[in-house]
Amino acid sequence: QQQVKQSPQSLIVQKGGISIINCAYxxxxxxxxxxxxxxxxxxxxxxxxxxxxxxxxxEGRFTISFNKSAKQFSLHIxxxxxxxxxxxxxxxxxxxxFYFGSGTKLNVKP
Amino acid sequence: xxxxMQNPRHLVRRRGQEARLRCSPxxxxxxxxxxxxxxxEGLKFMVYLQKENIIDESGMPKERFSAEFPKxxxxxxxxxxxxxxxxxxxxxxxxxxxxxxxxxxxxxRLTVV
Numbered sequence: 155q156q157q158v159k160q161s162p163q164s165l166i167v168q169k170g171g172i173s174i175i176n177c178a179y180x181x182x183x184x185x186x187x188x189x190x191x192x193x194x195x196x197x198x199x200x201x202x203x204x205x206x207x208x209x210x211x212x213e214g215r216f217t218i219s220f221n222k223s224a225k226q227f228s229l230h231i232x233x234x235x236x237x238x239x240x241x242x243x244x245x246x247x248x249x250x251x252f253y254f255g256s257g258t259k260l261n262v263k264p
Numbered sequence: 265x266x267x268x269m270q271n272p273r274h275l276v277r278r279r280g281q282e283a284r285l286r287c288s289p290x291x292x293x294x295x296x297x298x299x300x301x302x303x304x305e306g307l308k309f310m311v312y313l314q315k316e317n318i319i320d321e322s323g324m325p326k327e328r329f330s331a332e333f334p335k336x337x338x339x340x341x342x343x344x345x346x347x348x349x350x351x352x353x354x355x356x357x358x359x360x361x362x363x364x365x366x367x368x369x370x371x372x373r374l375t376v377v
Contacts, residue, residue: 251312252297252309
């Protein structure tokens with residue numbers, strides 16, 4: 155049973171465009187929703203995270219939108235750059251256990 | 265302040281051998297988590313440990329896999345009698361348990377030949 159579903163599996167965006175990655179979850183007990191960025195050969199690195207009591211969080215070019223009633227959250231990367239090309243994972247957590255989405259491979263074309 | 269240190273970075277084992285993966289958490293972190301990542305796939309939870317205790321091992325295969333986090337020293341993920349299907353990247357993460365931020369290591373890439 156997959157606790158967190160992520161889409162799309164891969165994404166190609168032109169430089170300067172907006173990248174949007176979506177995730178959906180089932181368990182209403184989740185109370186922390188982070189996004190991780192992973193470059194080839196590296197471990198995932200925390201990018202931005204949100205708690206369910208807010209609907210949006212923005213840090214620089216990265217924004218999380220959270221829809222509690224729909225049990226969905228998404229990552230928006232504004233002004234996407236080639237350096238953003240990586241795999242992005244959403245996750246949901248409660249009690250210190252994280253469930254990860256299957257990942258989105260983002261390719262930002264120059 | 266060093267992050268999570270995993271070693272070795274790459275490990276090659278023949279079928280039937282044992283693989284031992286080590287993880288030193290961020291200094292001051294007492295919670296350690298192991299995840300497995302197959303090529304082109306997401307991270308699958310394996311086990312959650314605190315010092316000298318296994319808190320949740322619901323993601324660990326029932327046989328051949330074990331984990332420990334002793335009072336002193338790194339956390340160890342041990343895979344006995346490895347098979348080709350064990351080939352994957354194994355990531356360790358740590359936290360202080362007080363906030364939800366995980367810090368991941370760079371992983372150990374296990375190849376079984």
